[in-house]
Amino acid sequence: MRRKLLEDKEQSKNIARQRKAELRKRIVELGQRIYQELDNGVFPEIVFGSRSVRNIVYDKKLKQYILGEKSVRRSTHNVKHIRPFAQLIWLAHFANKLTEDSKTSTLRDVFYSSQAYNMDFTDQSESDEIIMDLEVFLAKARENFNVYPEERSAIFGDLTIEYNVRGYEGKRLNLASHPDGYLIGPSLSTAEFVDTSAEMIIAVEKGGLFTRFVEENVHKRFKSIIIDTAGQAPRSTRYMLRRLSIELNLPVYILTDGDVYGEHIAMVIVSGSVGAAHLRDLTVPTAKWLGVWGSDIVKYDLPGIPLTDMDIKRIHELKKDPRYTKGNWLNELNIFLKIKKKSELEAFAKYGLTAITDKYLPDKLEAAKSM
Amino acid sequence: MVKNLSKKQVSFTEISPSEFFYRNRDLAGFSNPSRALYFATRELVENSLDACEQTRILPNIFVRIIPESVNGDLSDPKSYILKIQDNGPGVDPKYVPNAFARVFYGSKFHLRQTRGMFGMGGTMSILYGQITTNRPVLITTSIDGVKATIFEMMINIQNNSPRILNKTVVDANGVTGTSVQITLIGDYTRGSQKIHDYFKETALVTPYANIVYADALGRISYYERVTDKMPNSPKETLPHPHGIDVEALRRLLTQATEKNLIKFLQKNFHRVGERISRKFLEYAGLPFNTKPSELNNDQMVKFGNALHSFKEFLQPDASCLSPLGNDILDVGITKELQPEFSAVTQRPPSAYSGFPFIVEVGLAYGGKILPAGIRIMRFANRIPLLYDERNDIAWKIVNEEIDWRRYKIPQDAPLTIVTHVCSTKIPYKTVGKEYLADRPELEKELKNAVREVVRRLGIHLSKKGSMEAVKRKMNIYGRYLPLVARFSADIIKAEKLPRYRKLLERKNEDNIKVETSSVLEEKKPQENIKEDVEQKVDTNEKINEEKIVGRQRTIEEYS
Numbered sequence: 001m002r003r004k005l006l007e008d009k010e011q012s013k014n015i016a017r018q019r020k021a022e023l024r025k026r027i028v029e030l031g032q033r034i035y036q037e038l039d040n041g042v043f044p045e046i047v048f049g050s051r052s053v054r055n056i057v058y059d060k061k062l063k064q065y066i067l068g069e070k071s072v073r074r075s076t077h078n079v080k081h082i083r084p085f086a087q088l089i090w091l092a093h094f095a096n097k098l099t100e101d102s103k104t105s106t107l108r109d110v111f112y113s114s115q116a117y118n119m120d121f122t123d124q125s126e127s128d129e130i131i132m133d134l135e136v137f138l139a140k141a142r143e144n145f146n147v148y149p150e151e152r153s154a155i156f157g158d159l160t161i162e163y164n165v166r167g168y169e170g171k172r173l174n175l176a177s178h179p180d181g182y183l184i185g186p187s188l189s190t191a192e193f194v195d196t197s198a199e200m201i202i203a204v205e206k207g208g209l210f211t212r213f214v215e216e217n218v219h220k221r222f223k224s225i226i227i228d229t230a231g232q233a234p235r236s237t238r239y240m241l242r243r244l245s246i247e248l249n250l251p252v253y254i255l256t257d258g259d260v261y262g263e264h265i266a267m268v269i270v271s272g273s274v275g276a277a278h279l280r281d282l283t284v285p286t287a288k289w290l291g292v293w294g295s296d297i298v299k300y301d302l303p304g305i306p307l308t309d310m311d312i313k314r315i316h317e318l319k320k321d322p323r324y325t326k327g328n329w330l331n332e333l334n335i336f337l338k339i340k341k342k343s344e345l346e347a348f349a350k351y352g353l354t355a356i357t358d359k360y361l362p363d364k365l366e367a368a369k370s371m
Numbered sequence: 372m373v374k375n376l377s378k379k380q381v382s383f384t385e386i387s388p389s390e391f392f393y394r395n396r397d398l399a400g401f402s403n404p405s406r407a408l409y410f411a412t413r414e415l416v417e418n419s420l421d422a423c424e425q426t427r428i429l430p431n432i433f434v435r436i437i438p439e440s441v442n443g444d445l446s447d448p449k450s451y452i453l454k455i456q457d458n459g460p461g462v463d464p465k466y467v468p469n470a471f472a473r474v475f476y477g478s479k480f481h482l483r484q485t486r487g488m489f490g491m492g493g494t495m496s497i498l499y500g501q502i503t504t505n506r507p508v509l510i511t512t513s514i515d516g517v518k519a520t521i522f523e524m525m526i527n528i529q530n531n532s533p534r535i536l537n538k539t540v541v542d543a544n545g546v547t548g549t550s551v552q553i554t555l556i557g558d559y560t561r562g563s564q565k566i567h568d569y570f571k572e573t574a575l576v577t578p579y580a581n582i583v584y585a586d587a588l589g590r591i592s593y594y595e596r597v598t599d600k601m602p603n604s605p606k607e608t609l610p611h612p613h614g615i616d617v618e619a620l621r622r623l624l625t626q627a628t629e630k631n632l633i634k635f636l637q638k639n640f641h642r643v644g645e646r647i648s649r650k651f652l653e654y655a656g657l658p659f660n661t662k663p664s665e666l667n668n669d670q671m672v673k674f675g676n677a678l679h680s681f682k683e684f685l686q687p688d689a690s691c692l693s694p695l696g697n698d699i700l701d702v703g704i705t706k707e708l709q710p711e712f713s714a715v716t717q718r719p720p721s722a723y724s725g726f727p728f729i730v731e732v733g734l735a736y737g738g739k740i741l742p743a744g745i746r747i748m749r750f751a752n753r754i755p756l757l758y759d760e761r762n763d764i765a766w767k768i769v770n771e772e773i774d775w776r777r778y779k780i781p782q783d784a785p786l787t788i789v790t791h792v793c794s795t796k797i798p799y800k801t802v803g804k805e806y807l808a809d810r811p812e813l814e815k816e817l818k819n820a821v822r823e824v825v826r827r828l829g830i831h832l833s834k835k836g837s838m839e840a841v842k843r844k845m846n847i848y849g850r851y852l853p854l855v856a857r858f859s860a861d862i863i864k865a866e867k868l869p870r871y872r873k874l875l876e877r878k879n880e881d882n883i884k885v886e887t888s889s890v891l892e893e894k895k896p897q898e899n900i901k902e903d904v905e906q907k908v909d910t911n912e913k914i915n916e917e918k919i920v921g922r923q924r925t926i927e928e929y930s
Contacts, residue, residue, distance in 0.1 A: 031862025
């Protein structure tokens with residue numbers, strides 16, 4: 001069963017265009033206000049939601065962390081504020097230019113670009129912070145103003161896309177054409193989905209397993225699109241997962257290592273991260289964590305590694321997170337604690353290289369039906 | 372050259388003082404070859420400086436130390452030739468033998484501040500040279516600049532008399548002054564650091580002198596005159612009743628020509644008039660009209676004790692003292708230490724046991740020369756004190772009694788405290804030692820003076836800090852506000868920048884207000900930010916100072 005999505009193309013293009021226009025409107029409004037205030041002898045200030053830990057609260061309805069009521073006021077009147085204020089205005093100006101010129105920039109590019117404008121950032125983490133401030137102010141993820149992280153995650157499977165990026169407009173590509181997969185970068189993130197035969201999305205934590213899945217034809221055998229999250233999924237990957245889930249209306253399954261960090265990688269895909277509490281559209285609430293669970297380590301008698309003190313500490317930390325207070329999430333944390341062991345996806349190699357695709361994956365997909 | 376060489380003063384006993392000093396040379400500081408070389412240099416230089424200062428001649432001093440033997444392999448201690456030459460008034464040739472080659476045991480009835488501890492350090496140096504090398508002293512002196520007389524002499528130790536080996540008269544070429552050359556056993560390797568320190572510190576308290584020092588290795592140090600101002604000469608005064616012992620009193624009484632004790636007290640003591648004289652005699656239970664020479668021994672002891680216990684004598688005045696004065700001290704500190712900031716203060720005269728004294732303290736902070744850490748340079752009657760620092764009262768005050776944190780001065784601040792105590796009698800703890808006893812009167816004055824200069828440094832640093840804060844703030848605004856203007860204009864594609872400069876100006880004014888807690892009324896154009904800031908802070912110096920002074924007062928009240 002192939003899904004034809006072309007009829008949506010114009011509509012979704014319009015939505016994207018509209019979103020950009022909205023974003024630029026906000027930036028121009030900001031510039032206009034600051035210009036006027038300076039001209040009238042008023043010290044401009046800017047107010048936006050606070051990203052401080054104390055202002056991050058869990059929203060039960062949205063099932064993700066969001067920013068609370070508190071906001072920060074950054075004023076040019078205050079000597080401690082004027083530098084980050086100028087940085088923020090510079091970034092708004094830079095974002096405006098990027099979207100205007102349909103250019104993209106990595107986080108690192110942003111850091112270096114500032115120097116061309118006599119704007120200084122001490123290091124990239126400082127410019128990253130300011131980027132997040134602008135995200136909060138605009139209520140839009142940085143991808144909307146064409147700022148992307150270094151790409152490292154990949155996608156593979158029968159999905160035809162049509163590019164929107166300059167120079168490639170209208171060009172199409174099937175994502176099963178290259179066995180190493182395709183980087184989930186700006187061009188892919190903004191591309192339209194044209195056509196697919198996939199019935200599910202499988203996100204795996206590791207590149208090694210991703211390659212094995214391609215080799216073992218998992219995309220064909222299970223009619224799936226495979227995504228390598230390369231550890232904690234970058235935002236562009238989470239954004240892609242969400243689009244795939246919503247636009248293609250496909251279930252998303254997640255496979256991680258059998259430890260507390262793997263469980264959290266799945267959680268972040270499902271309900272977002274604390275660090276991105278100011279953003280929506282990055283979660284896949286319907287996604288399911290297939291494993292490796294603590295209980296799987298026992299069930300499949302996987303070679304285990306003893307938990308370290310760090311692991312145990314992290315488990316106790318997560319148990320305080322409201323998302324982990326019930327259901328399977330809590331259950332598996334407790335099992336890790338109980339068996340005091342963790343295991344990797346590769347551990348299935350104990351039963352042969354293809355055991356994971358021949359046995360474990362079908363088992364889990366079957367089980368997922370009732371989850 | 373030699374002090375107080377008046378006829379009046381030549382009254383001494385001849386109980387072989389040369390012999391006495393020969394046996395007790397440790398007391399005078401000639402305890403080992405390295406120390407002896409330093410002390411001989413110092414005593415002769417001090418004599419030269421005293422001679423010049425007493426006759427108001429700006430001193431030019433040349434000092435040279437060379438090994439006697441050309442054989443450089445000879446190891447220390449060995450024989451050195453020490454030569455000191457000055458441009459002072461010279462010494463009349465007829466006084467030269469006694470002045471240089473005879474150890475006086477003089478009893479000075481008149482007091483004034485002089486450098487030497489014994490008043491005969493020069494002769495001691497000559498004596499030391501003779502007993503270690505058996506070489507004569509060579510003295511060249513001219514009082515008129517026309518003729519110079521050269522003496523080659525030794526001291527006859529048993530008889531305490533000069534032995535002239537040779538005497539020639541040469542053309543003085545228009546130069547007055549005296550040069551002394553002695554040969555002595557010294558240890559330059561171990562003594563050189565102290566001698567260098569001595570010259571450096573001496574240069575600090577005598578910025579009105581030119582001093583050239585050629586050391587035993589042929590290195591020449593120049594300490595140049597930077598001011599023509601010399602300290603006022605001290606006036607001679609009579610001894611204060613509290614400062615006299617029974618022996619000195621006995622001498623005074625036996626030599627007295629006054630016809631009664633009332634007159635005797637008035638004529639021989641400092642600030643004693645007829646009224647106090649009568650009151651004292653009543654207090655002491657001594658007859659008013661007895662002739663001084665007719666007092667018996669018991670009465671004399673009673674007299675002496677009463678002089679010490681009687682409370683109503685006036686405090687000694689300080690006209691017999693010659694402090695450097697703030698200007699000279701400051702010039703000296705600036706010249707030798709080249710600090711970023713200096714402060715000097717002079718305390719009002721005070722007295723201990725009938726001896727008047729004045730404390731002067733200077734402070735040098737920062738600059739290129741001073742190393743990190745708080746150091747002390749001590750002077751007594753303009754003589755650098757280089758030994759025994761840790762026992763000195765100044766050390767105790769600086770290291771134990773000043774709470775540096777209160778002044779926000781870190782322990783590793785590049786800081787030197789200069790203390791100068793001048794007195795007719797410096798209260799050295801023991802003879803031959805270079806540290807001041809902790810007399811409460813002295814401690815109080817030193818402590819107050821040190822606090823005063825440290826307080827001023829505190830003000831300077833806080834002013835500097837707030838100045839820098841204003842500058843820093845203005846730099847931040849001056850850097851980022853134009854950027855904000857530019858980017859906002861870029862975003863809306865405006866052709867002109869917004870008029871943000873007036874905001875910068877207002878910010879500047881605000882900052883000054885905050886930093887100096889004052890109100891700025893006039894508006895200044897943008898270009899004048901810097902001057903503006905400085906001017907404004909200056910006018911507020913007083914306010915800051917009062918604040919700090921006020922705080923200090925309460926601290927002192929509670930302590």
